[in-house]
Amino acid sequence: MTTELIHLTQWARQQPQAQYNALMGLLSHPEGLMDSFEAQPDNKAAGIDKVSKAEYAQGVEERIKALSAGLRSLNYRPQPVRRVYIPKGNGKQRPLGTPCFEDRIVQHRLSGILQAIWEPEFRNCSYGFRPYRNAHQALARLGEIVTNHNTQ
Template identity: 35%
Template structure:
């Protein structure tokens, strides 16, 4: 006697497969098709969008979440399943920034937000198992408070700190590089094609359509995830430098001598020696803000810079 498996159970199984792929270094293909074809995934995406305070903000078609009933939701779902979905340009608006200037925001239509959320729900658990532990922005289980805690734990006894703010980061993402990076993890052509269409959809401003030659619009549901994917290999490079510069400790005989004379505090002698010739490196990234701290002589840092350029 056969039993019918509910769409909810099927989606849960798909998510388990996705997490298995993430944990074992497999790329995604069939799992994405299974998830996107499951209407329960679409229904879940709709409910999460509806709970967001921005749900009442329309895109270029002036439609809001209030105008979507179950029949229309099923129609949107079938459009994607049957390859009839094509995204519309985002609606460009400008909002105040912290420095009293404005920054552009791209508002997708409700339909595009829905499809983006459907895919984001499948990709997020996959990439959460892959992303660096030093990346904190736009992460489901990380917060700015955890980032501050990590800084207090790791950024001690340093000589130099380098702060990097990627100006206009979302608007300058190179589409080709992003798609090449995604292709390392996603083997489903339909998924890659859909993401590329979102990137190339353009934007409307004052009734005029403009092309999108670069960037992923702030305001798109999937944009924060794509932004982290784009910087993933920089995070990995920093992880290599952290490992290469990890201190190799040995007791300092001079400290023991000074300790017996009760002069260890006065002379400022460390209790241990670092035998690792490489500069000690610590790193943290919160979205487009990167901080790199180093403990080393300037000679060693110049060597690190040359090595990084050649690498």
């Protein structure tokens, strides 16, 4: 997490009823977008634009500056998501959406901002859709509670 997001988290903890009205500045910050670029895995499938991380890395500084400018001016528009159908064991198919690489960068950045705001609000026992937590951990914790709980 970047320093600015740490400051946002601390501010959110101090003022739980605060309103957030300047998040586009955080979203369009070039250094944050570069951090989100670097956080992307190398082996993800390309979206509808057919651009991989290696291809996007060529001239990444200019691309990030253009993306930042597009976000600031509200001209940025996400591209359509590439839809692929994965066969399931029961003969049906499961849809899978693959966003383009630039959209992944923006999504990752926005996710970090929203996590910085909302993470202080969650209780430790909450597992749904939180970073580094999953359903298996929730079930394991539930098993501990059920097993160790004295019924009287």
